[in-house]
Amino acid sequence: MSLKVYNTATRSVDEFEPLEQGRVRVYACGPTIYDHAHIGNFRSFLFFDLVHRYLEWCDYEVCFVMNLTDVDDKVIEAASRESVSLEEHTRPFGEVFLADSTVLGIRPADVYPRATKYIERMVDFIKRLVASENAYSADDGAVYFAIDSFSAYGKLKGIDTSTLKVGARVDHDEYDKEDARDFALWKAATEEDETVGAAWNSPWGRGRPGWHLECSVMSVTELGDTLDMHLGGEDLIFPHHENEIAQSEAATGQPFVRNWLHVKHLFVEGQKMSKSLGNFVTLRELLDEGYDPASIRHLLISSHYRGELNFTRQGLQASASAVQRLLDFEHRLEEVPINDLAEESQLPDLARSALDSFKMAMDNDFNSADALAAIFILVSEVNAELDLRPAVIGADRDQALNALRSMDGVLGLLEVAHTSRVVDDEVTAWVERKLEERANARANGEYAAADVIRKELEERGILVEDGPAGTRWKVVG
């Protein structure tokens, strides 16, 4: 069995083969850092992380690039409103984005190119397109890509360009395009652009790059003419990615992307998330509401990336319970009595078959929902097995634990829960003190007093469990 991925360009699930054996070049369309990323953005970025981690899990050498768009209409508008420069406006949002990513357990990319650092290369790129007559400079100081010069235009989205509703996208008269469907590679600088520092010199005068151009230039610069995977949200298929293909292939003469993967947009509480509805949810808000990052990560990867996902608070609760089950399981394995003279258990078999199922699920176009099932089957079957035995062989336990951690190396749930559910020393000391009091009470048969203490701990979010091996406690919620 090997990895199969859905390709937007072919609309089918195809065998994945990187251009270079053993090495995968991935380009992910990152955020425009003019505002905080919201939870819908993170569905995509979390999926990208799954791809990143799984490719590495499969022993590919992965080069993962994610761009940060720091110049475009929205960035300029925002910077202008705040009366700050492009750089001043985007820097903090870029930092917060990376911090949020870390909180959710998203592994860092190898490179985070920023558009403003590639202006010269973009200009060179446009020059090539003009020279090959795929682009033309217009009287309005802009340079446009002539889509009629690229016969495959529209293939990714599967549209016939002649059916495009001319005029739906732009007001004709404002631009000096030869064809209303052509898109800008370079835009003449406005006064506002100059004010916020979003203008550079070019053979066509002062100006700034068009949005679509940056990804083509940065990906080709960082990864070469042909990418193995290009990831993005579904909204980017057209026109963004369509345009990227046109300009890249026209410029390099090489196939641009071997596999296009697009994540379906998230719904929030039953509605499409949109600014007009005012239902944008950011990671910060959810954390402030008390939800933990592991639950958020779980919910966002609990359905297949091409399927619908409705993000709800209720779902978050369910995810919190699911993550807790995983944590309890891991803890149980860590603490299970070991006896190397114990009789053989099913643990090695269960571990093996869990890993097989997991791989099969992920190989099937990154089916994380199915992969989660694999991990939970391991949980319940191993739990049942452990219930039957007073002790297990150390090596058996290790196999089960390793399988769990191996799968989590991709899903990242325990990993995130461990780092986000840490308790500070002061609280720990207080809990330990309380538990000692309670242990004394119980030893004396003063159960009412013991229950009062347990109640007190519960109010602070500490759950107490008495087991055969003694009392343990954990933070819940």
Add this chain to the structure above:
RNA sequence: GGCGCCGUGGCCAAGCGGUAAGGCAGAGGACUGCAAAUCCUUUAUCCCCGGUUCGAAUCCGGGCGGCGCCUCCA
């Protein structure tokens, strides 16, 4: 108007022709001083109607109901 997606138990969600994974919630039981954790048991014929097939949630046609893109958007 063009292109496309979806409709599975109370909620979420797999399934890609062979008689319905998993998570959450609920009920009953075991265990427990009581709990918690864990285990066991328990809850679906897959929107509707036709068709293809020995056999369909899975393929085809039609209908109903949600939704997305075609314009900045992950």
